[in-house]
Amino acid sequence: MMDDTSQKTAGAAPLLEARRVGVRVRATGEPLVADVSLTLYRGRSLGIVGDSGSGKTLLCRSLLGLLPSSLTAEGQVLFDGADMLHAEAAEARHRRGTGLGLLLQQAMTAFDPLRTIEAHFLESLREKCGLAAAGARRKAEAYLNRTGLAADVLHAWPHQLSGGMLQRCMIALTLSLEPSVIVADEPTTAQDACHQFRIVRLLAGLRQERALLIVSHDLAVVQALADDLLILHEGRCVESGPTAAVLAAPQHACTRRLLEARQALSRPFLQLRGGRA
Amino acid sequence: MKLRTTLLHRLPGIVPLLFLTSVLSFGLVQLSPSDPAEVALRLNDITPTPEVIAETRARLGLDQPLPIRYFRWLDAVLHGDLGTSYVNGKSVAAELRQALPPTVMLAATATVIMLAGGLLTALPGVFRPGSRTDRLARLFLFFASAMPSFWLGLLLLQFLAVTLDLFPIGGMNGPASLALPALTLALPHMPAYARLLRAAMLRTARENFVLHDRARGLSPRTVMKHIFRNSLQSCLTALGMSLPRLMAGAFVVENIFAWPGLGRLCVTAIFNRDFPVIQAYVLLMAGMFIVCNLCVDICAALLDPRQREEAAQ
Known part of the structure; x- marks a missing residue:
């Protein structure tokens, strides 16, 4: 499904490869995502764009083999020699966190309310990286700093932090496990413009040695981060290719609508600024 | 602080x-x-x-x-x-002091049985909801909650103490005599805990932070620990009501099993x-x-x- 322009690193083995992934409701067999294929290479990033309900989040979850039990997956997600969709539970689990990192959409509820942020970091780094408390704390502080948070959020409870801060905590936590592929589901929704820029810059920097899959409504974020673009519509891939090409000459009606919607949204702001719509 | x-x-x-x-x-x-x-x-x-x-x-x-x-x-x-x-002109305080330890012992044992049994019967439903073990556990809980303790006590007496002669019929002589009254006391309370825990754990398992835990590849044991801790709140509140109720509920059980505790003292006093x-x-x-209730509030905090x-x- 990815066209050949995306395979600039031809010859290198892909980090993650999804082959004809589909998601169905177990009880009724109704398809929610169908026949989506994508390939992620080291040092490259892929943006997934689509309306709400187009199956973006489900696709992200299926890449990690984390679908709810009411849904079934078909196809293959190959990562590090295993099929994440059909591998043994333990085999898939060992690849999550340190191999495949997922940034969840709702950061507000992504932390255990009964434990401090520090407990989340220490536990994850101990279990996944074998780090002792002191080393884990240093690493946590370093990654929190990169997202623009002070080290004292470590002692905060989740309910004491704002949605934006929790989102940055989650980014720091996910990145501290140093995954080779980062699947980011709307990673900047709860951020103000300043932090949004900071996170985009951080993710862009990480792309060098990793692969990034970024889901967003925000075409500006996708444009800044994604080398390639995949447009999802009603669970199917309707268009894909290099970001610049897709945005310059959208082929599918859905892509055109998304672009128009974005222009319509920014029009009032431009008018407010005195510019012409 | x-x-x-x-x-x-x-x-x-x-x-x-x-x-x-x-x-x-x-x-x-x-x-x-x-x-x-x-x-x-x-x-x-x-x-x-x-x-x-x-x-x-x-x-x-x-x-x-x-x-x-x-x-x-x-x-x-x-x-x-x-x-x-x-x-009989005896000091009430002295009588209570004498009757309190057997009742506390009975209630404490019943609490342990109740919590352990509640947890055990809740877990099949958490790991495999709708499985055969889960359905069996729920059937058992249904009967346990429907059974009045005086009837259950008599049945246990008939089968385990009289017919099979595994336990003493009554009185307080050693740990074996504690088993039947504690079981009788605990069983009717157990279903409430099993159901509360099962429902709470299933609800918590769907929480976003659990997905986040699993997305970080944490071990099932760790994830289950987080689910468990986050599901305890409702049980804790119920426990604050149950603990004294177990002591007061010893009323019936103590009379069936001739247990020399507070309940029997009180029934005699009422007559x-x-x-x-x-x-x-x-x-x-x-x-x-x-x-x-104060203790439970402190624990919850x-x-x-x-x-x-x-x-x-």
């Missing part, structure tokens, strides 16, 4: 509550239509002629107006004196219209409810930082 604030906020509220319980435990007993003086005389095989009754009433202080009797009783209770039994014993028992149980802050505000 925050725990101390929680305590400081809760403790003053307990004083009026205790006062109210003392009024109720005294007042309700006084509503009883029969004359305790007459009953006390009959029990001691003395023919209750009007003169003797009047004399006994004067001796027991029953000829005084109700408020005066209440304040005398309260004054004595506050000084640690729960009065003497109308029937004998032995007011001081009944009042002391009611007061003790009410106090137990208050203390247990220890468990959940949000509750600590709520309490401190």
Whole structure:
């Protein structure tokens, strides 16, 4: 499904490869995502764009083999020699966190309310990286700093932090496990413009040695981060290719609508600024 | 630090509550239509002629107006004196002290059985909802909750003590004699916990932070630990009500199994219209409810930082 322009690193083995992934409701067999294929290479990033309900989040979850039990997956997600969709539970689990990192959409509820942020970091780094408390704390502080948070959020409870801060905590936590592929589901929704820029810059920097899959409504974020673009519509891939090409000459009606919607949204702001719509 | 604030906020509220319980435990007993003086005389095989009754009433202080009797009783209770039994003239405090340890032992064992059993029957439903073990566990819980304890106690006696002769029939002789009464006491309470825990854990398992835990590749044991801790709140609240209820519920069970505890003491006192014993028992149980609820609130605050802050505000 990815066209050949995306395979600039031809010859290198892909980090993650999804082959004809589909998601169905177990009880009724109704398809929610169908026949989506994508390939992620080291040092490259892929943006997934689509309306709400187009199956973006489900696709992200299926890449990690984390679908709810009411849904079934078909196809293959190959990562590090295993099929994440059909591998043994333990085999898939060992690849999550340190191999495949997922940034969840709702950061507000992504932390255990009964434990401090520090407990989340220490536990994850101990279990996944074998780090002792002191080393884990240093690493946590370093990654929190990169997202623009002070080290004292470590002692905060989740309910004491704002949605934006929790989102940055989650980014720091996910990145501290140093995954080779980062699947980011709307990673900047709860951020103000300043932090949004900071996170985009951080993710862009990480792309060098990793692969990034970024889901967003925000075409500006996708444009800044994604080398390639995949447009999802009603669970199917309707268009894909290099970001610049897709945005310059959208082929599918859905892509055109998304672009128009974005222009319509920014029009009032431009008018407010005195510019012409 | 925050725990101390929680305590400081809760403790003053307990004083009026205790006062109210003392009024109720005294007042309700006084509503009883029969004359305790007459009953006390009959029990001691003395023919209750009007003169003797009047004399006994004067001796027991029953000829005084109700408020005066209440304040005398309260004054004595506050000084640690729960009065003497109308029937045998023994100190009520001494009788309670003697009957309390067996009841506490029975209730504690029943609590352990209740919690362990509740957890065990809840887990199949958490790991594999709808599986055969889960359905079996739910069927068992359905019967356990529908079974009144006096009937269950008699059945256990019939099968395990009489027919199979595995346990003693009654009395308090060693750990074996504890098994049947504790089981009888625990079983009807167990389903509530199993259901609360099962529902709470299934609900928590769908939470976003659990998905986040799993997305980080944490081990199933760690994830389950987080789910469990986050599901305890409802059980903890229920436990605050159950603990004293188990002690009070020992009433029936203690009588079936001839267990020399508080419940049996109280039932005897009720039949004998032995007011001081009944009042002391009611007061003790009410106090137990208050203390247990306070303990549960403290535990909840220890468990959940949000509750600590709520309490401190």
